Structures are given as structure tokens and as C-alpha cells.
Amino acid sequence: MSIFHAMNTSGSGLTAQRLRMDTISSNIANVDTTRATVNADGEYEPYRRKMTVFSPKDTNSFSSILQKNIHNTQTSGNGVKVSRIIEDETEPFKQVYNPNHPDANADGYVEMPNVDPLKEMVDMMSATRSYEANVTSLNASKTMLMKALEIGK
Amino acid sequence: MNIYSLENIQPTSAQTIQKKQTVGEAQQAFAQSLQGAIENINNAQQVSDQKTEALAKGEIDDLHDVMITAQKASIVLQTGVEVQKKAVDAYNEIMRMQV
Numbered sequence: 395m396s397i398f399h400a401m402n403t404s405g406s407g408l409t410a411q412r413l414r415m416d417t418i419s420s421n422i423a424n425v426d427t428t429r430a431t432v433n434a435d436g437e438y439e440p441y442r443r444k445m446t447v448f449s450p451k452d453t454n455s456f457s458s459i460l461q462k463n464i465h466n467t468q469t470s471g472n473g474v475k476v477s478r479i480i481e482d483e484t485e486p487f488k489q490v491y492n493p494n495h496p497d498a499n500a501d502g503y504v505e506m507p508n509v510d511p512l513k514e515m516v517d518m519m520s521a522t523r524s525y526e527a528n529v530t531s532l533n534a535s536k537t538m539l540m541k542a543l544e545i546g547k
Numbered sequence: 548m549n550i551y552s553l554e555n556i557q558p559t560s561a562q563t564i565q566k567k568q569t570v571g572e573a574q575q576a577f578a579q580s581l582q583g584a585i586e587n588i589n590n591a592q593q594v595s596d597q598k599t600e601a602l603a604k605g606e607i608d609d610l611h612d613v614m615i616t617a618q619k620a621s622i623v624l625q626t627g628v629e630v631q632k633k634a635v636d637a638y639n640e641i642m643r644m645q646v
Contacts, residue, residue: 398619408611412609
């Protein structure tokens with residue numbers, strides 16, 4: 395715990411949102427990728443949409459549990475981290491009729507990635523806004539510290 | 548909680564030790580703590596400089612990390628300047644004292 399605790403917490407939020415933005419960019423860039431992986435049968439599989447999973451940082455460490463029990467209070471937390479990047483298995487691949495495509499099957503259908511550009515745009519706006527919110531809270535922390543220096547002036 | 552109440556009743560040994568401190572020792576202790584504080588400020592500035600250089604070289608991929616480090620260095624420097632002002636103010640106040 396230092397005077398920069400709030401700033402470090404906001405910084406972890408910025409890092410997490412940036413990583414989220416990275417996965418969204420990857421999803422948008424791979425919206426037409428049909429050859430992302432090769433499955434067990436030796437056939438190409440399209441790109442699967444990636445998602446980030448956030449979790450609070452270091453809530454289960456020994457020191458945080460000890461502190462919590464000694465002071466009998468909740469700690470203010472150490473920020474956020476991206477615990478996993480998972481692939482979206484819930485949404486099926488989109489079937490598009492395009493017999494000329496090199497990856498078309500016998501019926502002329504191509505499996506396209508399960509990326510929905512609309513959903514990605516909404517996620518992107520959400521990530522941008524969250525990033526801005528973290529920057530705002532960081533600036534507020536700095537303003538508080540600078541105000542503290544004005545005590546007694 | 549009990550410890551604090553005991554301290555209020557009995558004069559602490561720490562106070563008697565401090566009274567025995569000579570002027571030279573006190574000055575040295577002040578000089579040491581001042582030097583430590585200045586070193587801390589310098590370290591913060593150096594870390595900020597290193598991060599900026601790494602960013603310029605393209606070794607860093609978190610832009611906000613560089614900015615936060617720069618802000619921290621700025622706050623630490625500002626704090627040091629405020630403390631220095633207070634120390635100089637105290638010195639001037641004593642120099643103005645009528646003898």
C-alpha cells in the first residue's frame with residue numbers, strides 16, 4: 395500500500411482494457427479467415443472468436459488473506475487482470491454458400507468464422523469507454539495528491 | 548490499544564534518548580534523511596527516463612505505463628519541492644528571530 399496504490403490499480407485496468415482491445419482487433423481482422431487451425435481429420439477450420447475473462451488481481455494470495463484477517467476488514471484490492479483468453483464455442487460457424495471458394499465443402503458451403511462485426515463494434519466501444527474511465531480515475535487520483543500538497547499554503 | 552494508553556502514562560525511553568542527542572548528531576540525522584529523500588526523487592526520475600527511452604526504442608508496448616511512471620515522478624518531485632520550501636521557510640523564520 396503506497397500513495398500510488400490508486401494509480402497502480404487504474405494502470406492495471408488500462409492494461410486489461412488494452413488487451414481486450416487487442417483481442418477485439420484480432421476478431422475484426424479475422425472476420426473472413428477460413429484457415430485458422432487444422433482439425434483432427436486434417437481439414438481446415440475457420441477462426442474462432444476470442445474473448446477475454448477478467449478477474450481481480452491477487453485476491454487469493456497469502457498476504458492479502460492474512461491482512462484481511464488481521465485487520466478484520468476488506469482490502470481495497472489490487473486492480474484487475476486478464477485471467478484467460480477463451481474461444482467462443484457457443485456460437486456455431488456461419489455457413490455461406492460459395493462453391494468457388496477453395497475451402498467449400500461438397501455441397502458448396504464454406505464455414506466462416508463465428509465473428510459478428512456488430513458485436514465486436516459494441517465490445518470495442520465498451521473497451522474504449524472503460525479505458526477512458528480508468529484514465530479519468532487516474533487523473534482524479536493525481537489531482538487529489540496535488541491538492542494534498544497545497545495543504546498549509 | 549493497551550500499548551498506547553501505557554505510553555501516555557509513563558514517559559517513554561525514546562524521548563529521553565532524543566534529548567541526549569547532540570547538535571552534530573541531529574544535523575547528521577537530518578542530512579541523512581534529506582539525502583535519502585533526494586535519492587528517492589532521483590530514482591523516480593531515472594525510472595521515468597528509462598521507460599521513456601525504452602518507449603522511444605520501441606521496447607515497450609504499454610504507452611499508459613510510461614505516462615503513469617512520468618506522472619508518479621512528477622508527483623514525487625513536487626512533494627520534494629514542497630518539503631524543501633517548508634524547510635527553507637523554517638530556517639528563514641529562525642533567522643529572523645530577535646536576539
